[in-house]
Amino acid sequence: VGEARRALQLAEVDLAAGLARGLRSFRHGVHPPEHKELTAGAPIRRMPFPEQVVLPLRQHAGKPARPVVEAGDRVERGDLLAEADGWISAPVHASAAGEVVEIARWPHPDGSHAPAVRIAVEAHSAQAPRPRLVPRWEDLPPGELVEAVRQAGVVGLGGAAFPAHVKLSPPPGTEIDALLINGCECEPYLTTDHRSMVEYPERVVLGIRIMMRCLGVERAVIGVERNKPDAIEAIRGALPRDLDVRLEPLTVKYPQGAEKMLIEALLGREVPSGGLPMEVGVVVQNVASVATIAEVFETGLPLVERIVTVTGRGVRRPGNLIVPVGTRLRDLLAACGGLRDDAQEIVFGGPMMGVAQANLDVPLCKGTTGVVVLSEAECKPAVAYPCIRCGHCLDACPVYLNPQILGQLALAGRYEEMSEHHLRDCMLCGCCSYTCPSHIPLSQLFTLAKAAVRRRERDGAG
Amino acid sequence: MSDARLVVSASPHLSAPDSTPTIMWSVVASLVPVVGAAVFWFGPSALLVIASATAGALATERLFGPGGALRDGSATITGLLLGLTLPAGLPLWMAFVGGAFGIGFGKLVFGGLGQNVFNPALIGRAFLQAAFPVAMTTWPARAASWWSLRGDNLAWPLMQARTPDALTGATPLGLMKFEGAGTGLGSLAIGATSGSLGETAAVVILAGGAYLALRGHLNWRIPASILGTVALLAAALHGLDAARYPGPLFMLLSGGLMLGAVYMATDMVTSPVTNAGCWVFGVGIGALVVVIRLWGGLAEGVQYAILLMNALVPFLNRATQPRVLGARRASSS
Numbered sequence: 001v002g003e004a005r006r007a008l009q010l011a012e013v014d015l016a017a018g019l020a021r022g023l024r025s026f027r028h029g030v031h032p033p034e035h036k037e038l039t040a041g042a043p044i045r046r047m048p049f050p051e052q053v054v055l056p057l058r059q060h061a062g063k064p065a066r067p068v069v070e071a072g073d074r075v076e077r078g079d080l081l082a083e084a085d086g087w088i089s090a091p092v093h094a095s096a097a098g099e100v101v102e103i104a105r106w107p108h109p110d111g112s113h114a115p116a117v118r119i120a121v122e123a124h125s126a127q128a129p130r131p132r133l134v135p136r137w138e139d140l141p142p143g144e145l146v147e148a149v150r151q152a153g154v155v156g157l158g159g160a161a162f163p164a165h166v167k168l169s170p171p172p173g174t175e176i177d178a179l180l181i182n183g184c185e186c187e188p189y190l191t192t193d194h195r196s197m198v199e200y201p202e203r204v205v206l207g208i209r210i211m212m213r214c215l216g217v218e219r220a221v222i223g224v225e226r227n228k229p230d231a232i233e234a235i236r237g238a239l240p241r242d243l244d245v246r247l248e249p250l251t252v253k254y255p256q257g258a259e260k261m262l263i264e265a266l267l268g269r270e271v272p273s274g275g276l277p278m279e280v281g282v283v284v285q286n287v288a289s290v291a292t293i294a295e296v297f298e299t300g301l302p303l304v305e306r307i308v309t310v311t312g313r314g315v316r317r318p319g320n321l322i323v324p325v326g327t328r329l330r331d332l333l334a335a336c337g338g339l340r341d342d343a344q345e346i347v348f349g350g351p352m353m354g355v356a357q358a359n360l361d362v363p364l365c366k367g368t369t370g371v372v373v374l375s376e377a378e379c380k381p382a383v384a385y386p387c388i389r390c391g392h393c394l395d396a397c398p399v400y401l402n403p404q405i406l407g408q409l410a411l412a413g414r415y416e417e418m419s420e421h422h423l424r425d426c427m428l429c430g431c432c433s434y435t436c437p438s439h440i441p442l443s444q445l446f447t448l449a450k451a452a453v454r455r456r457e458r459d460g461a462g
Numbered sequence: 463m464s465d466a467r468l469v470v471s472a473s474p475h476l477s478a479p480d481s482t483p484t485i486m487w488s489v490v491a492s493l494v495p496v497v498g499a500a501v502f503w504f505g506p507s508a509l510l511v512i513a514s515a516t517a518g519a520l521a522t523e524r525l526f527g528p529g530g531a532l533r534d535g536s537a538t539i540t541g542l543l544l545g546l547t548l549p550a551g552l553p554l555w556m557a558f559v560g561g562a563f564g565i566g567f568g569k570l571v572f573g574g575l576g577q578n579v580f581n582p583a584l585i586g587r588a589f590l591q592a593a594f595p596v597a598m599t600t601w602p603a604r605a606a607s608w609w610s611l612r613g614d615n616l617a618w619p620l621m622q623a624r625t626p627d628a629l630t631g632a633t634p635l636g637l638m639k640f641e642g643a644g645t646g647l648g649s650l651a652i653g654a655t656s657g658s659l660g661e662t663a664a665v666v667i668l669a670g671g672a673y674l675a676l677r678g679h680l681n682w683r684i685p686a687s688i689l690g691t692v693a694l695l696a697a698a699l700h701g702l703d704a705a706r707y708p709g710p711l712f713m714l715l716s717g718g719l720m721l722g723a724v725y726m727a728t729d730m731v732t733s734p735v736t737n738a739g740c741w742v743f744g745v746g747i748g749a750l751v752v753v754i755r756l757w758g759g760l761a762e763g764v765q766y767a768i769l770l771m772n773a774l775v776p777f778l779n780r781a782t783q784p785r786v787l788g789a790r791r792a793s794s795s
Contacts, residue, residue: 347473353473356472389730399786438576
């Protein structure tokens with residue numbers, strides 16, 4: 001049965017290639033098993049406050065924030081811990097009331113040790129609501145609205161953690177005519193966007209309204225994969241009558257939620273190689289980020305917590321949890337019943353692009369969409385075979401690269417030639433590695449090659 | 463909750479269910495009915511010849527290949543495919559040598575699995591054809607009983623084979639080319655003709671190919687374009703001069719075309735990686751097959767058509783790179 005299903009899926013890929021416009025999708029891509037059933041029906045629940053939280057100064061793309069507190073300071077929930085350092089940066093706020101223990105290097109989800117503010121959470125604190133820190137949105141003109149979003153420390157919550165205010169302030173002269181909301185959640189296992197849409201459709205719609213005002217656009221389209229009928233129904237029920245906001249169901253395929261793929265699917269526009277969505281008049285924001293923007297204005301608190309899917313066969317009680325930013329992985333897993341005996345790999349983010357963790361002390365950051373605990377049976381095999389030139393990677397690559405050639409060049413260390421084969425356009429989605437029958441770690445090779453090219457360019461320039 | 467046992471690997475952390483060995487062994491599995499058809503028509507000789515060719519391939523891979531290479535199944539495929547292109551009466555030692563040559567000089571000298579330019583089974587066959595032209599074109603006719611050997615299978619190496627003339631018959635393509643005689647399409651489809659072992663079961667081969675294509679283990683564009691090209695060219699020529707040129711169905715069902723189009727040309731290692739390249743590759747093979755069969759010196763041209771196009775694969779790959787998403791079109795640069 002599994003084989004027949006896979007054959008049908010492959011047939012669908014070919015069909016989709018022929019009818020890309022009609023089916024509302026992009027060409028190529030892969031169909032990993034979804035495994036969303038583990039948490040798709042689990043209502044979002046709040047996790048109890050842990051004994052300590054660790055807030056890295058770098059939780060976003062761009063420059064790390066600059067600390068404004070010192071060890072021994074007492075902070076309330078929502079207080080500023082570190083301010084943005086420059087335009088492409090974001091402030092960090094206390095996610096729980098307590099005392100700053102230290103500002104020191106701490107294990108970071110990217111595998112390094114990076115500066116972080118560690119707070120001992122006050123025991124038995126009410127973590128009470130307090131006077132509004134974020135102004136009301138209704139009275140603000142667009143410019144101040146964006147500034148309020150910036151002050152609240154909102155970043156893209158879909159994984160890349162790009163500061164939200166940067167996307168909301170297109171440079172002068174850029175014509176933006178559409179806001180796209182990414183509700184695809186095409187990564188297997190993850191269900192945070194799904195549950196947000198089902199449980200808080202009004203909040204999502206409010207976030208869209210605020211963003212449309214920031215950008216001054218007339219039109220917004222929400223893209224949701226067809227495998228979330230309850231989310232589609234909930235959002236459709238909450239759509240405003242006074243705004244041009246549509247919901248468009250999309251084919252279930254990875255990486256449907258990648259910006260370029262979503263733009264191709266919803267608008268039929270092609271983002272130029274090396275360019276940004278703004279160049280084709282589009283801003284893309286993920287459902288979780290949109291909901292967070294609304295939440296920040298609703299509660300008056302900056303971004304101090306987020307929804308995280310904790311899932312996989314390796315964790316005892318999978319679920320969707322509201323988690324204070326900076327919660328250590330150890331505490332989060334404890335809140336989910338702990339690990340099973342066959343747990344083998346813990347991934348921050350989805351299993352296609354997420355980062356495996358080696359240390360249970362790493363904190364959850366603003367951009368952590370999920371924690372996937374893969375059991376032994378779910379992990380990929382470790383043996384690699386020689387490339388047999390089957391071409392499956394070419395059929396999978398959503399930007400039409402030739403991962404087969406790129407892989408050969410990477411193994412030979414011929415990085416300059418890789419640039420000629422458009423290495424720059426690779427977005428490391430992992431489709432090629434996923435589909436490779438010889439289990440060649442193509443994505444990993446390309447990550448290394450990109451770093452090597454960057455190094456050489458820097459050295460050459462300096 | 464100890465941290466010691468955690469695995470840390472690069473993303474993606476999942477992989478598709480297929481692996482190189484499962485692909486190879488599913489090809490082997492799909493060849494079983496084809497071998498069965500060969501045994502049905504040619505008796506124990508078929509089994510002996512195929513087994514010898516496979517043994518030669520496996521022994522060479524085991525002796526000179528990387529350790530554990532037999533497990534990936536690719537040498538088994540080479541052996542089976544080579545065996546299916548041989549005449550039933552071939553001395554077994556020749557089949558063995560063919561398998562060994564195919565793996566040794568068609569694959570291992572290039573660096574093993576994934577590195578070879580030419581289809582190893584066809585390299586083995588081309589070698590046998592050059593070395594033993596008579597034995598390779600001695601096609602057995604209907605035998606007295608299913609159990610009797612179809613030739614001098616057990617001849618000693620380098621000794622003259624003692625094949626009595628009465629036992630031989632011409633292949634349908636040979637009949638057509640050299641004697642101007644036709645063969646019934648029904649006999650061709652089910653394989654009730656004279657010829658190499660795998661020449662004789664078009665329907666079984668197509669079924670195996672369909673199974674592989676559905677599982678995504680075979681690029682359907684290659685057989686589709688080969689068979690389509692042969693059919694179109696044959697139909698056009700047949701329309702011009704029906705007396706001289708055979709019809710498309712005869713061309714499709716006779717000779718090694720089915721086996722070549724479905725199993726040999728689709729060898730992943732020696733066919734293009736791009737889909738556009740696969741179309742060109744297939745059209746090229748189809749055209750060469752028609753040219754060699756109708757105007758060349760040989761009765762059958764599938765083997766050389768595929769080998770010639772194999773040589774063009776690196777060029778085809780380079781010429782058919784897809785346009786990267788968002789890249790400016792060539793004209794504007």
